[in-house]
Amino acid sequence: MAKKIKVKNTIVEMDGDEMTRVMWKMVKDKLIFPHIDINIDYYDLHIKHRDDTDDQVTMDAARAIIKYGVGIKCATITPNEDRIKEYNLKKAWKSPNGTIRAMLDGTVFRKPILVNNIKPAVSSWTKPIIIGRHAFGDVYNNIEVAIPEAGKLEIFFTPRNSGKTQKTFVNDFPSAGIIQVNHNLDKSILNFAKACFTYAFSEKIDLWFSTKDTISKVYDARFREIFSQEFEKNWRKKFAQAGIKYFFTLIDDAVARIMKSEGGMLWALKNYDGDVMSDMVASACGSLAMMTSVLVSPHGLFEYEAAHGTVQKHYYKYLKGEETSSNSMALIFAWSGGLRKRGEIDGTPEVVKFADKLEEAAITTVEGGIMTGDLITLAEKKSSNKKVNTEEFIDAIAATLRKKLK
Numbered sequence: 001m002a003k004k005i006k007v008k009n010t011i012v013e014m015d016g017d018e019m020t021r022v023m024w025k026m027v028k029d030k031l032i033f034p035h036i037d038i039n040i041d042y043y044d045l046h047i048k049h050r051d052d053t054d055d056q057v058t059m060d061a062a063r064a065i066i067k068y069g070v071g072i073k074c075a076t077i078t079p080n081e082d083r084i085k086e087y088n089l090k091k092a093w094k095s096p097n098g099t100i101r102a103m104l105d106g107t108v109f110r111k112p113i114l115v116n117n118i119k120p121a122v123s124s125w126t127k128p129i130i131i132g133r134h135a136f137g138d139v140y141n142n143i144e145v146a147i148p149e150a151g152k153l154e155i156f157f158t159p160r161n162s163g164k165t166q167k168t169f170v171n172d173f174p175s176a177g178i179i180q181v182n183h184n185l186d187k188s189i190l191n192f193a194k195a196c197f198t199y200a201f202s203e204k205i206d207l208w209f210s211t212k213d214t215i216s217k218v219y220d221a222r223f224r225e226i227f228s229q230e231f232e233k234n235w236r237k238k239f240a241q242a243g244i245k246y247f248f249t250l251i252d253d254a255v256a257r258i259m260k261s262e263g264g265m266l267w268a269l270k271n272y273d274g275d276v277m278s279d280m281v282a283s284a285c286g287s288l289a290m291m292t293s294v295l296v297s298p299h300g301l302f303e304y305e306a307a308h309g310t311v312q313k314h315y316y317k318y319l320k321g322e323e324t325s326s327n328s329m330a331l332i333f334a335w336s337g338g339l340r341k342r343g344e345i346d347g348t349p350e351v352v353k354f355a356d357k358l359e360e361a362a363i364t365t366v367e368g369g370i371m372t373g374d375l376i377t378l379a380e381k382k383s384s385n386k387k388v389n390t391e392e393f394i395d396a397i398a399a400t401l402r403k404k405l406k
Contacts (some may be wrong), residue, residue, distance in 0.1 A: 002405070005354050006344040007038040011338055012064040014096075016074025019311035019318060019390075024074045026391060031358060032335055035405065036351075041068060045152050046079045051089045058096045060188060062103040064366060065301055067175075071367045072338035073100075073305040074331065080377040097305070098140035107195040108133040110278040110307050113292060113329055115366045116156045117380045121261075121284040126156035127264030129281050132199065132207075133274025134192040136297055137184035140271055146178045150233050155181070159329040182219070189223055191298040193230040197246070199252045199296075201238055206245045209268040210254035223270065224248060287374040290325035294337055306330040312391075325373035326390040332397070348352050354405075361401035366368035370396045 015021060032038075043061035050057055077083055078095040087241035101108070110131040114120075119171075127202040147153070153170040171178070187369065200207035208226050231246050241248055251273060258267065269277055282291035296304040307330055312381040314324040336355040343351030366375065369385040376387040388396060 002035075005350050006348075007036060007342055007351055010039045010041050011070045012061060012068055012071035013040045013042050013373050014061050014073040014076075015042070015046065016076045016160055017045075017047055017310045017314035018075075018307075019326050020075040020306060020331060021046065021310070021392060022318060023317070023326060023331055023394070025310075026114065026394045027328055027331050027335060030394050031075075031401060032091065032339075034398075035401075036280060036339070038339075045074070045076050046289060047079060047087050047089070049091075050076075050093055051087065052095065055093050055096075055099070056091075058099045059103065062100045065100070065104060065303055066299075069301055070338050070342045071301075071303040073097075073303060074334075075306045075308060075310045077310055092332050095140055096327065100303065101295060102137075102141050102357075103133035104135075104295060104297040104299075104301050104303065105191060106295040106301065106303075107137050107192050107199075108135045108274065108278075108293060108295050109199060110274075110282070110293045112282055113290040113333060114285060115290075115363055115364070116287045117367050117369070117376060117382075118267055118290075118378050119380075120286075122259060124260055125263040125284070127262055128284040128285075129258065129263045130194045130199075130203075130205070130266045131274050131278040131281060132192075132268040133278060134265050134269070134271050135190070136188040136192070136271065136272035138182050138380050140184070141182070143181040145179050146167070147173050147179060149173075150175055152180060156213075163182050164308075171275070184219070186222070186226065190230060192268070193227045194234075195296055195298065196266060197230060197235045198226075200244065200246075200266045201223055201235065201242060203266070204242055206243055206265040207239075207268060208249070208254060208258075208265050210251040210273075211270060214250060220270070227268075233255060281306060286378055287327055287329075288329045289372075289374065291330055292333045292346045293330070294338060294341075302338070302341045304334040304341070306334050318390075324390045325387060325393070327372040327374050327388070328394055329362055329366075335358060353400060357404045358401060362397050362405055364404075365393070365397045365400050 041064050043057055076096045079089055079092050084092055084278050112128050132245040138184045150171050150173055155168045155170055161290050196207055211223050213221040213224050283290045289308040293305050293307040295347055314326045317324050340352050340355035370388055373387055
């Protein structure tokens, strides 16, 4: 057996939930550990373990990424009322992704995994649309309160230095209702803008940014203002020299334009908008499992993850002993992305080369006609196409990878 490739420094691994947890282990055992010698700082983000530790494990994982610089994360459950009952949880814990992103204060870049035998559902798209998602604040780090009866709601802000309290009237509730308070920071928005301009310039692609500042005249307008200031101050000349453009429009107009475009741009979006639109782009390019995702922190930290959920329905079938055909591409690309970045930071080209070969093996397998159920109905019809189950798909990629590594 060939000597394993040594990864110089530690990678933080965050395990997850349900079917993705099952696939995560298969990916490690069949695609990573047979070829890579790596020191892993492991954190179990299974929903019950998060509950048992009062979510301390999630915060510990984020601190580990801050320490080591690179993390790889499986998909996890964000519990609602049904999940609280199903897993007998103490409370509805916040999204672990939201917690980690808030601690790292980064931008999430999501890019579809394109294969030649699956054409995008939007026929005009010939180039990948990359989503730049602000990964701080908004609904993922908000305050929500149930209003029990009629009454007046006001918000009070007390400056730390002047001490003069500012009072803002919100609503006079005639009866019971609900409220949601979102927040953001100028510093985080500026970091988001810098990350998007830097990424677009490095890739030599146009940058689109869209909000709804005609309705949100303070919150969304602040995003637009900061992006505009950053562009004028640091990027206008660079973009012109590179032959690329910065373009702002309202989000509803952006959606209409995107659907008729050829793709090939970075689309910067606020946190929730980016969450939704990245799923749309992934689905239109084949499957939610065909999307890479990386959180880039302004402090030089990177977290790679699967952009999809935990594949709950398949997990219930798996528990019953029934066959599943779950797509592990996004999980594989989380590992390849993390390994590539670790190799780039450490100056170990052999690790980078392995990550490239792993992605090539995955794409070659699908283009060769071996794929999971979510892709087989979308692929070009060929007699050689073969639907395989969850483990068979990973085994096929493993066989292709071994050939590429020889």
